[in-house]
Amino acid sequence: MSHQSDTIHLPCGQMRGQGLGSQGIHTRPLEMMLHLRQTIEKHIMQLVTRHQQQDLVLGDQRHHQATGEQEALLDNLVSQLISLLRSGATGGLGLQPSYPALDVRGDVGGGQEAQSSGQPDQPVHQLKDPEVTFVSQHLSNRGIEISASYQANLQDYRIYQADKYHEDTNPLGFINLGISENKLCLDLMTERLSQSDMNITEDVLLQYSDWSGQPFLWEEVARFLTYYCKVPAQLDPENVVVLNGCSSIFSTLAMVLCDPGEALLTPTPFYGGFVFSSQLYSKVELILVHLDSESTDANPHPFKLTVDKLEQALLEATLRSSGWALLPLRGAGSGDLGQCSQQGVVRGLVLINPQNPLGDVYCRDSLKEYLEFAKRYNLHVIMDEIYMLSVFDESITFHSILSMESLPDPNRTHVIWGTSKDFGISGFRFGVLYTHNKEVASAVSSFGYLHGVSGIIQYKLCRLLQDREWIDGVYLPTYRSRLQRAHRYITRKLKALGIPFLNHGSGLYVWINLKVYLDPCTFEEELLLCPRFLDNKLILSRGKTYMCKEPGWFCTVFADRPSAMYWFYQVLEEQKWGLRVKQPESAQKE
Structure with missing residues (x-):
């Protein structure tokens, strides 16, 4: 991934979009x-x-x-x-x-x-x-x-699956820079999962297990989280629930914590899959807490979540649930009351740490403020920590809420983690819930009837998580080194192109600003830019899919193919040329 120059040159005689229209x-x-x-x-x-x-x-x-x-x-x-x-x-x-x-x-x-x-x-x-x-x-x-x-x-994802890039068998297939999938250490994981201690088939693994998972896996997950989350005391295996993926965990949590039509607060931009997950079974609303990209004296960090923003969003949601909202009326100030549609009672707060797609890592003081806010209003907190081992900037310290000496409201605090991101084995379909609330654990575990993990996979995961020597000595040092190198490569290219981005030290993605390539800068123009990427067999996620309130932001994943930057550059050059043509035409019309 190392290059001598930041200037991007296109390979001659190769167009990724060739023949695409004939694929039906x-x-x-x-x-x-x-x-x-x-x-x-x-x-x-x-x-x-x-x-x-x-x-x-x-x-x-x-x-x-x-x-x-x-x-x-x-x-x-x-x-x-x-x-x-x-x-x-x-x-x-x-x-x-x-x-x-x-x-x-x-x-x-x-x-x-x-x-x-x-x-x-x-x-x-x-x-x-x-x-x-x-x-x-x-x-x-x-x-x-x-x-x-x-x-x-999920239309783009289906297109990608039907024509996926492969270095040898399909070099002109789609490269998906929009799905947060870790492909940096597939060699290490393939080797480890192929070793003899993983290949065991016993009668008990071929039979029904407890819906919340095999007891041996609960125990290992509890030990694993205690160690890597730096928990003051050993976690209780009885509070562990495992299902087939973190989206299953989130969806079932939303169902058991909220009635249909009730709501959860969540700051934006955020992982858009939560929208689909919250609606699939439970029809739980998401109240969006919009964050600002511009820095101010009061808020020096872009997209900074503050308790004031949470308070304001909760107030407006509460007013809406009773038929009123703080809406500007024609000729009235922004603080005047106006009537609007009903909206459900807010039951909880959803946070992602490290944040997806911003890559931000919450400090301990901020976490404490968010949890205390939730306690004041009797709100559940769903904390997604799926990227907890994917912090590659050595100057940044990740703090799990499980590491806190005392939680403000432990019975309303629930943590999600899984192996899809940190270990790059999304195909295993494995997600974990840890909650101090045994009623919640019991309710969520009942969904193992539909969303359980196979016994063979549970055994392999148990062996993987307990191999602390391999994780600490081989996997994590290599993984974080490759993350740093991939992140350094893509950010160097973005700087060469003059594209602004958030430079954070965690996750698998970079949050980039392409507003200069939109004229006018609207969500409609943002949407029209997507087919240009598709023409070149690239898939990016636009800001609207993350519920960003400002058009022009995109998320690009760097844990896949660095060579995709060539085609990324080509798309932006085409877009820039189109804007040059468009501007004189607009001037003539005026």
């Missing part, structure tokens, strides 16, 4: 056309039936209403198809970037206003983004909502 990524228009044909056929049949049944019970008014509804649906479908084809033509390849479909509260396609009042057997689900509509003849409204959310949020 037009399934949405085809599906829509098929449904359109079915709807037209049904419409014609209904017209024929109406003439045949004029003497039946239904009156002319009922016939007119049914026909009008069918015509409205046809018009809706045709408009969508035209819009889709136009956007595919302007994008160059027919690839649609992922749409977060989220309003300012983090709703994923929720709300009855998103439902069509058309045919009862053909509900149309319209997400917050007007371009994304999901139609089904067979799903329930709940099924439509889930499927539409999945299609809207």
Whole structure:
């Protein structure tokens, strides 16, 4: 990954976007056309039936209403198809970037206003983004909502999985700089997991286990967290729950702590997968605490979370839950009260430490302030510490909340961790909950019935976590050294390009500012930049997917392929050229 110069040169004779249009990524228009044909056929049949049944019970008014509804649906479908084809033509390849479909509260396609009042057997689900509509003849409204959310949020990921980069077998495949996946130490992990002590199959591992995991794994996880989180006293294995991934842990926690429609506070930008996870089962709202990128005397650090911001967000959410909110009215000051829609009671606070996507690490004093704020209002705290071993700046110290001598409210404090990021084994699907509240542990563990981890994987994980000598002597020194080197490489290239970024010392990603490449700097222009990356087989996550309130921010992962910076540079050069062409045209129109 070391280079003699910061200047980026493109390899000759190789275009990553070549041949992409022939790979058949037009399934949405085809599906829509098929449904359109079915709807037209049904419409014609209904017209024929109406003439045949004029003497039946239904009156002319009922016939007119049914026909009008069918015509409205046809018009809706045709408009969508035209819009889709136009956007595919302007994008160059027919690839649609992922749409977060989220309003300012983090709703994923929720709300009855998103439902069509058309045919009862053909509900149309319209997400917050007007371009994304999901139609089904067979799903329930709940099924439509889930499927539409999945299609809207994970479309790029599905494209990536279908044409994934491989150095030998698919060198022109997609490189995903938008998913936080650690590929820096696959060689070490492959070697360790292939050793003989890992390859054991016993009867007990092939049978059902306790839904919250095998007891031997609870005990090892408790010892592991006690050691690496620097906990003052040994953690209790009975308070450990393991499920198939941290998203499963978060989703089930949201369900057992909140009733449908209730809410959790979370500062933005933040990991957007929480939105999908919170809505999938439990329909829990996320109240967004928007942080500012600009530094001020009162707030010298960009995107700094303060208790004042938490207090303000909680106050506004509380007012909204009772039918009022601090909203500026026309001709009124920002402190005047205005009526708005209902919103659920706030039950908790969600924090990520180290922070995703900012890479910031909370100091001990800040953690204490956040926990004391939560205690004042009887809020649960869900602390995601999945990157706790991925702090590579030696001047930064990670503080787990489990290391605190005394928690302000231990029964409402819950910690999530997993091996996907720190150990780069996301395919193992393993997440951990540690909570002092045995009622919460018991409730979450019941979801092991659906989200349990296989016995074979649990055994391998136990052996991995207990191999302290290998972790401390081989893995962590190598991993952190490679993180430092990869981070140094990508930040050097960003500086050479003149791209501002947050320079923090943890995680697998860099939060970058591409506002200068947007004209005007809007979320619409941010969205239009995504197909340019897709044309060059790169996937980046735009700020809107992290609920950032300011357009122009992107997250790029550096724990994958450093060579992707060549194509990143090419996209920005194309965008810069397009802006030069656009500006004279705009001037002529004026």
